[in-house]
Amino acid sequence: MGPPWWQAKFRGCGYRITIAREVILNTLAKTEDHLSAEDIYNHIHTKHPNIGLTTIYRTLDVLTNLGLVYRFDFGDKRARYELAEGPKGAHHHHHLVCTGCNRVVDYTDFIDAEVRLLQEIEQVLSKKYGFKITNHLIQFYGLCSRCQADG
Amino acid sequence: MGPPWWQAKFRGCGYRITIAREVILNTLAKTEDHLSAEDIYNHIHTKHPNIGLTTIYRTLDVLTNLGLVYRFDFGDKRARYELAEGPKGAHHHHHLVCTGCNRVVDYTDFIDAEVRLLQEIEQVLSKKYGFKITNHLIQFYGLCSRCQADG
DNA sequence: AACTTTGTTGAAAATCGTTTCCATTTGAAA
DNA sequence: TTTCAAATGGAAACGATTTTCAACAAAGTT
Incomplete structure (x- = not known):
């Protein structure tokens, strides 16, 4: 197998491949969680x-700009990051956020229907408002079972 | 006509009705824009x-908790607020955000289809993940025509 | 009317995630 | 290797939002 899948995208933009970038990307690739910058720092710090x-x-800015990473706001005042789907990356999903404890559930139910509708909408909005749409965000908010119980 | 429509909701929660709150609510009611806290301060400051x-x-915290106001993040690092639909409040809409200049377009196209799908999804997710869903967020991101031109 | 309780307020200070500055180091092309 | 823009770390700066705290005001209670 050749060099990591993302390096091509990197070089094409004048960006250099550094240890830091490789480590950060790998950290995101290896987790299911939605890490903040500090989370990543903590994960990495012992070894690096x-x-x-x-x-x-x-x-993270660079990776986000390159489209390799998505940045999310789940309401806890810090940005959280998630690897965009790569070759064998995570499947497309949206988020269900607990406003009580800020836990986040990834769900894929209805994703197809969602994406289908979103694409339809994007097409109409693009034309109507002259936007070049690059992205969308869907999130649901509510209380998880635990937070409901806690009152 | 009786006292402003929102006062009932206020009293029911032990909150007092004050000039500040009235002025802030009226400011939000009178604008089409998505005001930040500071925007509101500037709007108000001359008269008050x-x-x-x-x-x-x-x-704004109180109003958001009461559900009278929605808080949004359009990516410019400051919260922006919008009156939730009251008696004759704005109609339900979603947002189209320019990632270049942070301008926000409200759109209502497809709102019915969106909301219908969202409700279906909410029902499934509620059951599947034990969440009590209270809210959702849909936003599209892209470049407005002006920002496309600017390269 | 005086008192009490409790919600509300403004100004200044604190908080804290994120950015900027700057001197130094490093990747990679020639 | 030489070269040079890109990348880096640490400290300082930033800036939206929160907290603190003493003064104030609205309703209820005597």
Whole structure:
């Protein structure tokens, strides 16, 4: 197998491939969670004490701009990141967010119907408002069973 | 006509009706824009120099918790607020956000289809994940015509 | 009317995720 | 290797939002 799948995309944009970037990307690839910049820092720090938090923020910016990573806001005042689907990346999903404890559930139910409708809408909106639509966001908010119980 | 429609909801929760709250609510009711806390402060400040920014933040919290106001994040690092539909409030809509200039377009196209699908999904997700769903968010992101032109 | 309880307020200070600055290091093309 | 823009870490700056705290005001209670 050749070099990691994302390196091509990297080179094409004048970006360099560095250890920090590789480590950060791998961290995101290996988790199911929705990590914040600091989460990533903590995951990495033992093995790579020389990678600073600033670099993580900068790298996440780059990755987001490249479309390799999605940035989310789940209401807990910090950005959270998720690998966009790569070759064998996670399947497309949306989020169900608990407003009580900020837990996030990924769901794929109805994804097809959602995406189908979204594409239809995108087409209409593009034309009507002259937007070039690149992305969409769907999230549901509510209370998870535990938070309902806690009152 | 009786007292403003929202006062009932207010009293029922032990909240008091104050000038600040009335002014802030009226400001939101009179605009088409998506105002930030500071925007509201600026709108108000000439006529009500005694209403501080802190009060605005606090009031917006209260209004959001009461469900009278929705809080949005359009990616410009500050919360923006919009009156929830009241008696003759704005009709239900979703947002189209320009990632270039952060302009926001309200659209109502397909709203019925969107809401219908969302309700279906909500029902399934509620059951499957034990969530009590209270809210949803749909947004499209892209470049407005002006920002496309600017390259 | 005086008192009490409790919600509300403004100003200033604190918080905290994120960015910026800047001197130094590093990747990769020539 | 030489070269040079890109990338980095640490410290300082930023900026929206929250917290603190003492003063205030609205309803109820005597």
